[in-house]
Amino acid sequence: MAGKDAVGTLLRRIVSSRLLSATGTLLAVASIVAVSRFAGRPEAAQAQTARPAAQARAPQGNAPVAAPQAKAGAATAQPAKAGPQQPGVVASVNGEQITRDALSRECLARFGKDILESIVNKHLIWQACQKRQITITAQDVENEVNGMAKKFGLSTDRWLTLLQQERDITPDQYRREIIWPTLALRRLAADQTTVTKDELKRAFETEYGPKVKVRLISVSSRQKADEVAKKAVAAPDTFGELAKQYSEDANSAAARGMVPPICKHAGPPEIEAAAFGLKEGEVSAVVAVANQYIVLKCEKHLEGTYVSSEQLPQIQAQLEDQIRDQKLRTAAGELFQKLQKESQVVNVYNDAKLREKMPGVAATINGQQITLQQLSDECVLRHGKDVVDGEVNRLLLEQELKKRGKTVAQPDIDAEIARAADAYGYLRPDGKPDVEAWLKAVTETDHVSPDLYVRDAVWPSVALKQLVGEKVEVTKEDLDKGFAANYGERVEVLAIVLGNQRQANTVWDMARNNPTDQFFGQLASQYSVEPVSRGNLGKVPPIRRFGGQPLVEEEAFRLKAGELSGIIAVGDKYILLRCLGRTEPVVQDFASVEPELRKDIQEKKLRVAMAQEFDRLKQTARIDNFLAGTSSLGEQAKPSPNVNNSATLPPAAGTAPARR
Secondary structure: OHHHHHHHHHHHHHHOOOOOOHHHHHHHHHHHHOOOOOOOOOEOOOOOOOOOOOOOOOOOOOOOOOOEEOOOOOOOOEEOOOOOOOOOEEEEEOOEEEEHHHHHHHHHHHHHHHHHHHHHHHHHHHHHHHHOOOOOOHHHHHHHHHHHHHHOOOOHHHHHHHHHHHHOOOHHHHHHHHHHHHHHHHHHOHHHOOOOHHHHHHHHHHHHOOEEEEEEEEEOOHHHHHHHHHHHHHOHHHHHHHHHHHOOOHHHHHOOOEOOOEOOOOOOHHHHHHHHOOOOOOEOOOEEEOOEEEEEEEEEEEOOOOOOOOOHHHHHHHHHHHHHHHHHHHHHHHHHHHHHHHOOEEEOOOOHHHHHHOOOEEEEEOOEEEEHHHHHHHHHHHHHHHHHHHHHHHHHHHHHHHHHOOOOOHHHHHHHHHHHHHHOOOEOOOOOEOHHHHHHHHHHHOOOOHHHHHHHHHHHHHHHHHHHHHHOOOOHHHHHHHHHHHHOOOEEEEEEEEOOHHHHHHHHHHHHHOOOHHHHHHHHHHHOOOHHHHHOOOEOOOEOOOOOOHHHHHHHOOOOOOOEOOOEEEOOEEEEEEEEEEOOOOOOOHHHHHHHHHHHHHHHHHHHHHHHHHHHHHHHOOEEEOOOOEEEOOOOOOOOOOOOOOOOOOOOOOOOOEOO
């Protein structure tokens, strides 16, 4: 995993041809201030449609309680005071209430640590502004908002609406979580964000200067790199095939080594020097960068973009803004480290002993207190709407269990955790589920406590299984289809995916008139709108039966080697196939895989039934969500729908657990 990450990082540096956008920089700076390490919730149940656990979207920026609010004429921004008294009930499910206190506890349990850290960071900036008598007024904030909107050619209202729709940032969040800290940091670090003429020149060369179009092979072994380079030098025309076969970077390998053009001053200097030193068609020597070994082939030298004298001032102003914002991002990180070292922060919330000594206090920052009530209110403000949905779902399940006289017992919880461990390959040497290793992995990866994992993921799964488990059975037809999907023969094909029928007709006619695999592959690389088939000359994974694409499967299994399919309309896409042949079945003996296959199909059908049952509960319930301002009167109670036990499910494939 580390090697792949290194390759990805390296290539991003190599191919980067633009500095940070204005919006991206603002969000990056704000993220330094407002920590948003969203604690995901793995779901052992896999009842994806139901989603009974509380769910929360990762926000683009977090606003701490007592967040600095700009006030016109103030010496500096002052922390906001606690808001007005909130209603005591946030939701009602079939007449049973969910109180604000209960919601606060749930929000605190999930987000308290991260929200508190963001509050602390923002107050460090606020105190630094006070110390240096820096003023950020409401008008300053509005001017910046208006300026950002103008940069993108939008009205302020349209800009704020777009942020809310695309990034889930409300206008209030944008002003106090992103704009205010960015302005404050910009003034605190003003002496570190000056743009020099040399920096402006380099940025211009990066954006508008000459570039080199190259193919690239990246491997982690010097010996392997030397071998590949030798083959490439001997036959430069095969470089694309060599990249596809040997490159350890999946993205470029899929495109036969093709990467975005390399520009100046945007990546490792070794790569830049090698690329610009090549002639067209020439292959480079092996270039060592970090822990990777790179071989390049020059496809073409691209001239710089012409910029007229009329355009130059505007472009220079844009580049200057980009450089300043980029430097601000670096300066913000350094400033934060300095502020944190120089400040006295006591995190009471995370220390049980301190909580006893200082009741009602979440933290102190250089002697100033953040109360537990403020932290709780801020958690509800940011995540309450999402968490209350989860609490509504949980209450629905609790009510239905009680109605049917069923309970979720600890052995049921333990069994579900063991099932999840087994499903994702966490096994001990004796073949039994390694529950301890699974819990450690799933909770550490998603930054949740075992208790929250059980409450938000395991308990809802068990509850739904209690409600529907006895209705599910695996039929012989299920087993036969599952066996064919997982272990049966498959059709190897070349594919072209088109975006409209007229073009599909044209390409199909060309493929019919030149019926060779090579020509079909060339058509795929030229016309296919699907990246894998386009980058691999039409080559796609073999098509299996009962894999979820019945129209494609039916046509594929009708073909013989060398035959061209008709035009297959799937949604808004049009697919052409050329058959290469059939694969041999993976397993011939059904009995050897029947137990595992039955277990997998049972679980999948159970998940379908769980989703159906949960939908029924939602549809028949009276739900009033006062926090979101929504109500659902519910339909007249109906009996649970019959589960179609002969329904064909997607074949066993082992999907990763859902994260929240």
